[in-house]
Amino acid sequence: MSDASYRDAIYSTPLDRTARFSFDERVVACFPDMIRRSVPGYGQILGMLGLIARRHLRHGAHVYDLGCSLGAGGLALAGSLAPDAFRYTGVDLSPAMVARAREILATECPEYAMEIVEGDIRRLDYRPAGMILLNFTLQFLEPSERDAVLVALYEALEPGGVLVLSEKIVDPDEADNAWRVERYHDFKRANGYSELEISQKRTALENVLVPDTLDTHHARLARSGFTRSLTWFQYLNFASLVAFKEPGIARAEAE
Ligand SMILES: Nc1ncnc2c1ncn2[C@@H]1O[C@H](C[S@+](CC[C@H]([NH3+])C(=O)[O-])CC(=O)[O-])[C@@H](O)[C@H]1O
Numbered sequence: 001m002s003d004a005s006y007r008d009a010i011y012s013t014p015l016d017r018t019a020r021f022s023f024d025e026r027v028v029a030c031f032p033d034m035i036r037r038s039v040p041g042y043g044q045i046l047g048m049l050g051l052i053a054r055r056h057l058r059h060g061a062h063v064y065d066l067g068c069s070l071g072a073g074g075l076a077l078a079g080s081l082a083p084d085a086f087r088y089t090g091v092d093l094s095p096a097m098v099a100r101a102r103e104i105l106a107t108e109c110p111e112y113a114m115e116i117v118e119g120d121i122r123r124l125d126y127r128p129a130g131m132i133l134l135n136f137t138l139q140f141l142e143p144s145e146r147d148a149v150l151v152a153l154y155e156a157l158e159p160g161g162v163l164v165l166s167e168k169i170v171d172p173d174e175a176d177n178a179w180r181v182e183r184y185h186d187f188k189r190a191n192g193y194s195e196l197e198i199s200q201k202r203t204a205l206e207n208v209l210v211p212d213t214l215d216t217h218h219a220r221l222a223r224s225g226f227t228r229s230l231t232w233f234q235y236l237n238f239a240s241l242v243a244f245k246e247p248g249i250a251r252a253e254a255e
């Protein structure tokens with residue numbers, strides 16, 4: 001496919017046995033529509049990346065976007081930073097995503113130093129980086145594999161570096177969690193998804209997308225070496241955190 005992006009209708013017809021969700025060609029073809037209609041705050045989170053980079057990223061530093069899908073994190077940075085401000089490596093496990101992301105970056109920002117690598121973030125040989133994006137990716141790893149990845153990312157970050165971690169989350173309070181999930185389903189209905197689409201996708205994501213609590217995320221970040229982490233954004237059961245490697249002092253704060 002070329003530059004078209006289709007409306008997500010993957011779960012709109014009854015499926016005998018809903019297959020496990022995977023990032024295949026069908027998902028790639030409608031991914032921009034799917035993620036915008038299914039992730040509350042997705043656009044707002046992307047919109048902040050450039051502003052966070054302006055405060056925390058050393059000029060010319062390397063940025064990783066792990067589980068980059070179509071490179072939206074890189075496009076967001078390119079939208080607010082000059083071509084010499086950063087070098088970007090997007091990494092994704094899905095060959096279909098990687099192929100499409102390369103086309104998009106070549107078309108949208110040819111003057112930027114941006115590459116897409118097909119790879120597994122659990123096994124990558126990380127180079128030093130000033131900023132690492134994990135935008136809705138950690139949630140797809142087995143919970144038992146998450147700590148080791150965070151430790152590797154902490155080690156790859158340069159002192160003063162920043163990690164942005166965005167995730168679907170679960171609330172330990174059952175009633176509060178139920179309220180957020182119900183309103184999330186309302187959010188999906190308001191964005192045009194039917195009851196069938198909502199319920200079939202929910203089944204397809206079972207044991208594939210396993211959300212943690214915010215406390216679990218902050219505790220994991222602390223165990224991995226991050227001396228400071230905070231939740232900067234939450235919209236229903238979706239949140240984004242920042243974590244800093246010492247000396248993680250923003251330029252404005254240091255002035
Ligand atoms: N082990 C892995 N190694 C590399 N990639 C992986 C792995 N597991 C899953 N992925 C990749 O992580 C991405 C998650 S989507 C990220 C959105 C993007 N960040 C965005 O800002 O648009 C989130 C979502 O769809 O909810 C997919 O492209 C997977 O192939």
Ligand SMILES: O=C(O)C(=O)Cc1ccccc1
Nearest residue numbers: 034035038039168201202205
């Ligand atoms: O649609 C959902 O239920 C989600 O949790 C968000 C999402 C968005 C894109 C791919 C997989 C999950």
